[in-house]
Amino acid sequence: MKFALLIFSVLALVWLLRAASRRRVRPPDPGAPAKPPQAQAMLACSHCGVLMPRDEALPGRGGVFCGAEHRDSFERSHPSP
Numbered sequence: 001m002k003f004a005l006l007i008f009s010v011l012a013l014v015w016l017l018r019a020a021s022r023r024r025v026r027p028p029d030p031g032a033p034a035k036p037p038q039a040q041a042m043l044a045c046s047h048c049g050v051l052m053p054r055d056e057a058l059p060g061r062g063g064v065f066c067g068a069e070h071r072d073s074f075e076r077s078h079p080s081p
């Protein structure tokens, strides 16, 4: 009988812990609309004119560039005074 009581109390404890953790972790509200991805400004490379998102643009002398090669090439052909 003692053994059954022990098993029962352990099960009750596990059940209580699981219920408590389930209460703490709330599922995301299905009513809230998902955030749309932010629209990003597109910039043109000063060397080749390719469009790229602002995050990927490489700033340099004379504008923004799609990569270091184009920045260096542009800066070589347009030396600063």
Ligand SMILES: [Zn+2]
Binding pocket: 045, 046, 047, 048, 049, 050, 065, 066, 067, 070
């Ligand atoms: Zn380019």
